[in-house]
Amino acid sequence: MNEGEKLIPINIEEEMKSAYIDYSMSVIVSRALPDVRDGMKPVHRRVLFGMHELGVRSNSSHKKSARIVGEVLGKYHPHGDTSVYDAMVRMAQEWSLRYMLVDGQGNFGSIDGDSPAAMRYTEARMRKISEDMLADIDKETVDFQLNFDDTLEEPTVLPTRVPGLLINGASGIAVGMATNMPPHNLTEVIDGTIAYIENNDIEISELMNHIKAPDFPTGGIIYGYEGVKEAFETGRGRVVVRAKATIEEVKGKECIIVTEIPYQINKADMIKKTADLVNEKKIEGISNIRDESDRKGMRIVYILKRDAVPNIVLNTLYKYTSLQSSFSVNNIALVKGRPQMLNLKQLIQYFVEHRHEVVVRRTEYLLRKAEERAHILEGLIIASDNIDEVIRLIRASSNADEARQKLIDSFELTEIQAKAIVEMRLRQLTGLEQDKLRSEYEELMNTIQDYKEILASFERRMEIIKEELLEIKNKYGDERRSTIEYAGGDVSITDLIADEKVVITISHAGYIKRTPLNEYKTQNRGGVGQKASATRNEDFLEHLFVGTNHQYMLFFTQKGKCFWMRVFEIPEGTRTSKGRAIQNLINIEQDDKVKAFICVQDLKDEDYINSHFVIMATKKGQVKKTALEQYSRPRTNGINAITIKEDDELLEAKLTSGDSQIMLAVKSGKAIRFEEEKTRPMGRNASGVRGIRLANDQDEVVGMITVENSKEETVLVVSENGYGKRTFIDDPEDGEAIYRITNRGGKGVKTISITEKTGSLVAIKSVTDTDDLMIINKSGIAIRMSVDDLRVMGRATQGVRLIKVREDDAIAAVAKSMKDDVEVENVDTAENGTVVDKNTDSEE
Secondary structure, three states, X not given: OOOOOOOOOOOHHHHHHHHHHHHHHHHHHHHHOOEOOOOOOHHHHHHHHHHHHHOOOOOOOOXXXXXXXXXXXXXXXXXXXXXXXXXXXXOOOOOOOOOOOEEEEOOOOOOOOOOOOOOOOOEEEEOHHHHHHHOOOOOOOOOEEEOOOOOOEEEOOOOOOOOHHHHHOEEEEOOOOEEEEOOOXXXXXXXXXXXXXXXXXXXXXXXXXXXXXXXXXXXXEEEOOHHHHHHHHHOEEEEEEEOEEEEEEEOOEXXXXXXXXXXXXXXXXXXXXXXXXXXXXXXXXEEEEEEOOEOOEOOEEEEEXXXXXXXXXXXHHHHHOOOEEEEEEEOEEEEOOEEEEOOHHHHHHHHHHHHHHHHHHHHHHHHHHHHHHHHHHHHHHHHHHOHHHHHHHHHHOOOHHHHHHHHHHHHOOOHHHHHHHHOOOHHHHOHHHHHHHHHHHHHHHHHHHHHHHHHHOHHHHHHHHHHHHHXXXXXXXXXXXXXXXXXXXXXXXXXXXXXXXXXXXXXOOOEEEEEEHHHOOEEOOOOOEEEOOOOOOOOOXXXXXXXXXXXXXXXXXXXXXXXXXXXXXXXXXXXXXXXXXXXXXXXXOOOOOEEEEEEEOOOOOHHHHHOOEEEEEEOOOEEEEEEHHHHOOOOOOOEEOOOOOOOOOEEEEEEEOOOOEEEEEEOOOEEEEEEHHHOOEXXXXXXXXXXXXXXXXXXXXXXXXXXXXXXXXXEEEEEOOOEEEEEEOEOOOOOOEOOOEOOOOOOOEEOOOOOOOOOOEEEEEEEOOOEXXXXXXXXXXXXXXXXXXXXXXXOOOOOEEOOOOOOOOOEEEEEEEEOOOOOEOOEEEOOOOOEEEOOOOOOO
């Protein structure tokens, strides 16, 4: 140990605590967080002040960036040169700052993440808006502090006329806290600030009439308003920003054209990541991506495949790529040197308070200078009034000090006034100059009076702040770049799935699948049909329905339970695949089977669910009506739809609007028609009321239809050996009922003549000429035919042959579907799939 040195033992834990706290406070206060008053971090403030001191104004020539960086480093900012240059570069990038503060010349980087040229190659100067941030800095408007080596002074804050924090935002990571503030539109911010000045008690919701949302330099669409509202009200929130995209046809191919991307997204990275997702087959439907951006603007082209649905591809891009990103707002800024979370009103309030202080200090400074000048003018006026005496005194004096003293004694002047008189030029003795003195003095007295009024009146000061803000608005105000889509929200799964028509098939053993409707071809009546499904042994297709992907499906089982599913959740299969077991999709009991299903539009629309009803029919002839609202909240384990009595099972469920008629048909060939009103709405657990009286114990209900328009609709009945016919419900000419309306619970009237040749009745459907028909045999063969090929016949006839049924086969299910633009083909498809021309059109 050297002489005079001594060791002081310290506790390392305590030392680390205090050192780290000192470091973190330094980072928070003098590095990472902006000041609420001017919106600047120290480095930005020092760059602008350094340029101001160098005289690199907006109207002067550009200066080398290295010169500016050197000035800032050497005088105010004792850190690495990259920290200063990077901060200055960002202030000159149009995609980084909403209102640029530096006018750069040379390569200042790009939105693709290209780095700027080195500072020895680039040049910069201030922009006009920066000059307004430094306006009046020489009028003692802000406090100055000593720089790092105590040789110079630098401002602690800028006397800015521009609400810098709100218009340009800020982002920074301190120790234990971070800030991320979005930019806003200057016009809107100034309108909001003026509204606050006029009414300090203004609500944030009222401020939001002026400041609608953040406004990003890169434009884009603010998707959804909840996050914006939350950020304005609390200082924290999540703003979802989407790219601006249009769908165009380029050289015969459909393309998605993106012209604006979200803020702070690297364009080149985004395109590369999207290409990777396309190559990995995570995004379907894109064949190529081109970046056609140039100096005129951004243009990214996603070329689509021929079969792709543009909206679906676009929604997929929003979901999986940076075309949609979120900006997490975290408004933390320094208020009186302490970090604080601020809402919109507080941000405006602190800016207005700062402007008020600047106006007061500026006025005090100007008043002081004016009074000093007036004091000198008073002395000069006294001298000019007694000019001969003054000249005599000065000539009689041996030196200037003696002359000053004599003037003070003779005319009761102050030291300052006497000095001014002694230093007067001879030309000021002319009459014209004397008049000028008096008029300047009068003007000065008026100005002094005005300054005193400003200092005495708070309202007057606020008016000045408003005028200066309006001046800034006229100079730099512009239109919004980011548009707002108020109704937006998160991308839901439905946005990623096309709302196409599909055929849903359910087999006897409970296998379900959906297939695009256009996979089925139309055939003329009498064809043998196409193989519709590769079913398992002894299994056959029992149900076939037509719906669209976005609809909700309610499944009703024979035990009277109801399950809920979206159509797109049903696994897709080809026309020949067997599908998936329903047990794997819904929690259905082992010994239960799905018997009916309803496609509904939207279970969240209250008007819709309260104005629609579910009508159910059981095999033993019971019917029941329940409001759809009762089924709008199904649970995963299903809910009770109807209480089924012993030896009975649920057969059919239909959706009605409350004023239809109901028709039930039974195996023995009879049908009943009654008004829906005859069955009152019941709860989910009720078991219903009698709909039709069965002929005997073997008889059972085969189907139910609801009649909406009795003069246009016809009843189609099909027997198990392939015979069927159409009959009008009411005569279209005279309106007389062919199926008369009776009371609920009767035996019904004959609807088809049942013979050994026809077999028992298996299906009843309500059809019109615009419908197509699907008929499926138990062996799995399906035929699709047009209903308008079938002529309308009498109620008690046996009908015509619709489909050839082999002796060991029978019809399993009949369903109708909407007509589709499918070419009519007369084909006969054998079991092994070979196709031969066939056109059987005989009527029996």
